[in-house]
Amino acid sequence: MLNSLGLPRDPSETRVVVAMSGGVDSSVVAALLKREGYDVLGITLQLYDHGAAAHRKGACCAGQDIHDARRVAEAIGIPHYVLDYEARFRAAVIDRFTQSYLDGETPIPCVECNRSIKFRDLLETARELGADVLATGHYVASRGLPDGRRTLHRAADPGRDQSYFLYATTPEQLNLLRFPLGELPKDDTRALAREFGLTVAEKADSQDICFVTQGRYSDVIERLKPGAVQGGDIVHLDGRVLGQHNGIIHYTVGQRKGLGVSTGEPLYVIRLEAKAARVVVGPREALATRMIRITDVNWLGDVPVESLGNAGLEVAVRVRSTREPRPAILRHDGTAATVELLSAEDGVSPGQACVIYESDLPRARVLGGGTIARTSAEAAPAAA
Known part of the structure; x- marks a missing residue:
């Protein structure tokens, strides 16, 4: 028993x-x-x-x-x-x-x-x-399998589910963890x-990253890496230089407010080019992403992820912690994993996690995930 x-x-x-x-x-x-x-x-x-x-x-x-x-x-x-x-x-x-x-x-x-x-x-x-x-x-669930392995699942309370932050848990760790x-x-x-009767019963939940005390990532970075932040150009997708910035760390993909430029049209951060110190902006439709390459993949599925090939596996993925999982196809060519979103997502940013679920159902199993390395818009139709 x-x-x-x-x-x-x-x-x-x-x-x-x-x-x-x-x-x-x-x-x-x-x-x-x-x-x-x-x-x-x-x-x-x-x-x-x-x-x-x-x-x-x-x-x-x-x-x-x-x-x-x-x-x-x-x-x-x-x-x-x-x-x-x-x-x-x-x-x-x-x-x-x-x-x-x-x-x-x-x-x-x-x-x-x-x-x-x-x-x-x-x-x-x-x-x-x-x-x-x-x-x-953590608000995440794990379940035991007949063979002794354990699986990771979304929590019962969807508003508290933390599975997005735990995708990197390995099978060996799961066997020793309980939630x-x-x-x-x-x-x-x-x-x-x-x-x-706990004294912390009414204590507020932690909302921010623990070492970012005032909600300003840039302050922490400038303190830890003095002199590393460089200014540069804010450039429209069409090549126009619209203004200057004092560091790409002040911007994130998908950002609209606080860009410091005005052209009479709504502009969003489309990508950040660190080597050139450029912030590239454009219309919202330029944010649409259909293909994602992920690296540092942690896999919790039943078959090796490398075996998926080009045919791939129907899954659901979450590209931000605040978004619900969306249908996608996961493929692996033997060296790299890619995710094709069945409907485009805006503001998919390199460095974020792409977490893979068995389905988009509330208690779905977590199959793993990886770090978003590159993104691209929908591929052009194949030539007739």
Whole structure:
């Protein structure tokens, strides 16, 4: 008989490390598992020192969050450890984020944090502590298969689903990860926090990237890479130079407001050319994307992605975290993966993730994904 975490032993004989961020979600996970009788340990990662980097004290991943996690652990009666992962986080996440923006991309540091810090380094720490599984407060679901493998699925609450940020989780990691909130609506999570009497029950959700304290990516980049940001031309697709900019890091593909130029027509950022330090703008229809090449593919499907060939596989893909999955064809020529969108999407930006699902249904399985490397408009019809 399996316990609630899918393991064949009594909860009291199952050690669980819970990644406690100091927020309501991970706190409820720790309290739930403790109530079910599991041997629970809480770990909080100190990832970023806002006092030194943002010239103010406290905020996410440091200060108050660590204090909140410690208070919750004391209240529910579990051991709690704080690990200093600042150096690892800086190298794996912040430095990559900074360079990606300088390269004209729009990166997602949360994906890299999950891949390189939480589900690699922290998982290894959990093993060293004798844990059977690592549990987190992410809104995503995993299910066990008869052969012992586990699959990743969209959460029950579509408004909270975080599968877009977890596509890079490997099959080996999935076998050791558990997501107890994947079947719960957020309102139920807060109700449980009140039931447990947790001090974080009404704590606001984190909205921004943890190391971007004021919502301005450019400030962080200019602080970390002084002198690296260069100005250049704002150029229309037709070749006209419309004005100048003070750094491509201030722009993103699909942006309309704040371009600093006016021609009497609505203009959007179509692409960023880092080497030439150019921001290329044009009409909205120029944003339409039908073909996407993805790199650094992580695959969770049942057959090798390399075997798909030109015939491809009918899937659904999400090209932004705020968009619903859309029908597409995934192909692989043996060296690279491409996605053909069945209907064009606007504002698809290099550096973002293209996450692949089995279908566009609410609880669909996650098949994997990759980083968007190149995009193109609909291919021209073949010659007769």
